[in-house]
Amino acid sequence: MLNASIETGKTLKKPISKAHIRTEIEQQMADYVERGGAVSAIERGISGRDGAVGPLKPDNTNFQQPKVSRTYVPEVVAAIDARRNKKAEPPKTARRRPYKKITYDDFGEAVRWEWVEE
Numbered sequence: 001m002l003n004a005s006i007e008t009g010k011t012l013k014k015p016i017s018k019a020h021i022r023t024e025i026e027q028q029m030a031d032y033v034e035r036g037g038a039v040s041a042i043e044r045g046i047s048g049r050d051g052a053v054g055p056l057k058p059d060n061t062n063f064q065q066p067k068v069s070r071t072y073v074p075e076v077v078a079a080i081d082a083r084r085n086k087k088a089e090p091p092k093t094a095r096r097r098p099y100k101k102i103t104y105d106d107f108g109e110a111v112r113w114e115w116v117e118e
Contacts, residue, residue, distance in 0.1 A: 098117045
């Protein structure tokens with residue numbers, strides 16, 4: 001694949017580096033300032049929120065509702081436990097495949113292989 005691109009004269013695109021992105025951003029800021037733009041410095045720790053005293057609070061009221069007590073349903077729990085504890089039965093139509101069994105003579109040497117079905 002690489003040789004094909006060399007033969008046809010095509011070059012591979014290099015990934016953009018962080019240094020290239022940094023110089024590009026600095027150039028854009030310099031162009032903005034040259035056109036009359038101004039960049040103001042903000043002190044560290046100042047927030048863009050009005051009245052930012054603490055952490056953000058959710059606007060959604062679902063987080064501010066009191067907890068509701070749960071209803072215990074023993075029949076449902078018993079049914080779930082029964083399904084969980086039930087052991088899987090082996091399939092009834094399972095057949096064992098024939099396999100090779102070696103036959104030895106009286107001296108422990110292999111004589112032949114036999115196919116056995118059990």
